[in-house]
Amino acid sequence: xxxxxxxxxxxxxxxxxxxxxxxxxxxxxxxxxxxxxxxxxxxxxxxxxxxxxxxxxxxxxxxxxxxxxxxxxxxxxxxxxxxxxxxxxxxxxxxxxxxxxxxxxxxxxxxxxxxxxxxxxxxxxxxxxxxxxxxxxxxxxxxxxxxxxxxxxxxxxxxxxxxxxxxxxxxxxxxxxxxxxxxxxxxxxxxxxxxxxxxxxxxxxxxxxxxxxxxxxxxxxxxxxxxxxxxxxxxxxxxxxxxxxxxxxxxxxxxxxxxxxxxxxxxxxxxxxxxxxxxxxxxxxxxxxxxxxxxxxxxxxx
Numbered sequence: 001x002x003x004x005x006x007x008x009x010x011x012x013x014x015x016x017x018x019x020x021x022x023x024x025x026x027x028x029x030x031x032x033x034x035x036x037x038x039x040x041x042x043x044x045x046x047x048x049x050x051x052x053x054x055x056x057x058x059x060x061x062x063x064x065x066x067x068x069x070x071x072x073x074x075x076x077x078x079x080x081x082x083x084x085x086x087x088x089x090x091x092x093x094x095x096x097x098x099x100x101x102x103x104x105x106x107x108x109x110x111x112x113x114x115x116x117x118x119x120x121x122x123x124x125x126x127x128x129x130x131x132x133x134x135x136x137x138x139x140x141x142x143x144x145x146x147x148x149x150x151x152x153x154x155x156x157x158x159x160x161x162x163x164x165x166x167x168x169x170x171x172x173x174x175x176x177x178x179x180x181x182x183x184x185x186x187x188x189x190x191x192x193x194x195x196x197x198x199x200x201x202x203x204x205x206x207x208x209x210x211x212x213x214x215x216x217x218x219x220x221x222x223x224x225x226x227x228x229x230x231x232x233x234x235x236x237x238x239x240x241x242x243x244x245x246x247x248x249x250x251x252x253x254x255x256x257x258x259x260x261x262x263x264x265x266x267x268x269x270x271x272x273x274x275x276x277x278x279x280x281x282x283x284x285x286x287x288x289x290x291x292x293x294x295x296x297x298x299x300x301x302x
Contacts, residue, residue, distance in 0.1 A: 008032050008033075009033060022202070025042075026090075026091070026131075027090065027135060031053055031083050037056070037078055037079040038077065038079070039076060039078070039247070039279060041241045041244045042074050042099075043093070043098075044072055045071050046064060047131050048069070049066065049128060050086055051083065052066065053082070053084075053089060057115065058077060058078060058169070064119075067123050067127075069120050070118060071160075072116075076115050077279065077280070090135060091131070096230070097195040097196050101154055102154055104160070104161060110231050118160065120160055133149075188229070190215060190217065191229045191230070193215040197211055203265040242264045242275075243276060249263065261284075
């Protein structure tokens with residue numbers, strides 16, 4: 001890609017995807033280059049309207065060009081580290097409660113959760129128009145329009161199963177789309193119910209028993225079906241939401257690591273440090289220090 005002058009750099013903020021880990025958000029803009037990987041508790045959809053972008057994912061790298069689309073799990077660290085000067089991209093961040101409404105081929109959701117990227121170039125001119133309209137609807141302040149945007153986007157993503165697609169990364173590299181497979185609708189509804197409860201209560205002191213009770217399930221069954229569907233335990237998912245939220249708080253000028261640990265739902269500083277280091281590879285204090293290295297170029301996004 002061409003060399004560029006100083007570019008705005010992406011940093012998490014209180015109103016960005018990290019700070020709102022249970023929200024549905026859409027975007028249609030010029031992407032901001034990231035100086036370091038980030039993560040969030042939503043599935044991400046990217047459609048390249050113009051130019052190209054380069055991603056460093058958890059298990060692989062990829063370049064996306066105009067007319068190409070991808071779907072990946074944002075809960076694993078990823079980084080858009082380069083783009084062309086004319087790049088425009090569109091897409092969405094889907095909380096798991098929306099993701100599990102999708103009728104994708106049976107093998108796809110869990111592989112996405114494990115770090116693969118669903119990639120397709122079977123797009124057309126209607127996608128350019130639709131992503132712009134969905135973004136306008138989602139940001140309109142009209143709840144009916146916003147819900148319509150969600151519903152149409154999910155239908156568009158489901159259409160992927162009828163067209164050629166690839167799963168990039170790990171052992172799934174370049175696996176072509178297969179014919180329709182059985183889809184366990186009841187399991188997805190059950191997982192969605194658990195995700196809904198977690199979304200409303202992740203900052204509180206909740207455990208697997210609370211989550212199972214909210215979904216009218218036995219705790220062992222709830223843990224089993226959630227793990228089978230997402231590749232994560234219930235505790236890991238709750239922790240991810242808290243870490244996403246904390247990641248945004250750490251960028252505030254008055255950030256205090258102990259206060260953030262408690263505000264994010266962690267019972268102690270040691271538990272927060274351990275969980276944060278596991279996903280970020282560094283302590284919260286080091287993350288905050290490194291993220292402040294480019295103050296003159298910072299821009300949040302929402």
